[in-house]
Amino acid sequence: MKQLYTGKTKDVYELEEGNLLLKFKDDVTGENGVFDPGANTVGLSIEGAGRAGLKLTQFFFEILKEKGIPTHYIAADIEEATMTVVPASVFGQGLEVICRYRAVGSFFRRYGKYAEDGQTLDAFVEVTLKDDERQDPPISKDALHMLGILTNDEYETLKTLTQQISQVVKDELAKKDIELYDIKLEFGRDANNQILLIDEISGGNMRAYKNGEYIEPLELEKMMLQ
Numbered sequence: 126m127k128q129l130y131t132g133k134t135k136d137v138y139e140l141e142e143g144n145l146l147l148k149f150k151d152d153v154t155g156e157n158g159v160f161d162p163g164a165n166t167v168g169l170s171i172e173g174a175g176r177a178g179l180k181l182t183q184f185f186f187e188i189l190k191e192k193g194i195p196t197h198y199i200a201a202d203i204e205e206a207t208m209t210v211v212p213a214s215v216f217g218q219g220l221e222v223i224c225r226y227r228a229v230g231s232f233f234r235r236y237g238k239y240a241e242d243g244q245t246l247d248a249f250v251e252v253t254l255k256d257d258e259r260q261d262p263p264i265s266k267d268a269l270h271m272l273g274i275l276t277n278d279e280y281e282t283l284k285t286l287t288q289q290i291s292q293v294v295k296d297e298l299a300k301k302d303i304e305l306y307d308i309k310l311e312f313g314r315d316a317n318n319q320i321l322l323i324d325e326i327s328g329g330n331m332r333a334y335k336n337g338e339y340i341e342p343l344e345l346e347k348m349m350l351q
């Protein structure tokens with residue numbers, strides 16, 4: 126198997142039939158040993174984190190499949206901590222699309238002059254560039270269009286899909302009395318230029334709270350799947 130990419134939390138391999146294999150590692154993002162889904166560095170390694178992230182990813186991608194939402198998901202092997210996916214090309218050098226239900230994290234750091242800490246937001250969508258060197262800057266629809274990263278139509282598609290997918294995740298969490306504060310998604314285009322949800326949906330890319338208390342990724346996996 127040819128390794129195409131070594132990521133912070135996953136490694137990417139090319140399979141013979143042309144699909145990709147994502148290997149979920151036990152590394153999680155954070156700083157100084159503290160987990161932070163928004164961080165751009167590997168902060169710590171937690172035994173079992175890879176498998177837990179994959180289990181939750183499989184759970185959500187199966188639900189999205191039932192709902193007819195296009196994703197890259199083909200199959201998951203929990204023992205091996207691997208997921209087989211459709212290869213996609215990303216927009217520009219990669220985007221993250223964030224959906225926010227509460228003013229926390231970088232949103233509150235940026236807009237704290239106007240927003241209250243933790244105030245509710247109505248599935249607010251924003252896009253950031255995957256650019257570790259520049260700390261993943263937020264980018265507007267106009268800038269995405271001007272820089273040739275997304276057409277305006279594609280932007281609207283991404284926004285709609287992001288709100289649909291985030292609502293699915295929010296509803297699933299709510300069944301366990303867990304509140305979704307925000308979530309970060311990635312998208313790409315398949316060989317037919319169809320826009321797909323790619324990457325993962327796990328505790329590592331969302332903030333989830335129960336009774337006002339933050340739930341760590343591994344804990345979230347347990348609460349959701351056990």
Ligand SMILES: Nc1ncnc2c1ncn2[C@@H]1O[C@H](COP(=O)(O)OP(=O)(O)OP(=O)(O)O)[C@@H](O)[C@H]1O
Pocket residue numbers: 130131132133134135136137145197210211212213214215219255311313323324325
């Ligand atoms: N279906 C797919 N097709 C192509 N690339 C994909 C697909 N699904 C996920 N990826 C990419 O595989 C990589 C997974 O590795 P990982 O999540 O560890 O990356 P990362 O360290 O977060 O780095 P990055 O900052 O690039 O996300 C990401 O770059 C992600 O964009």
Ligand SMILES: [Mg+2]
Pocket residue numbers: 132134324
């Ligand atoms: Mg990633």
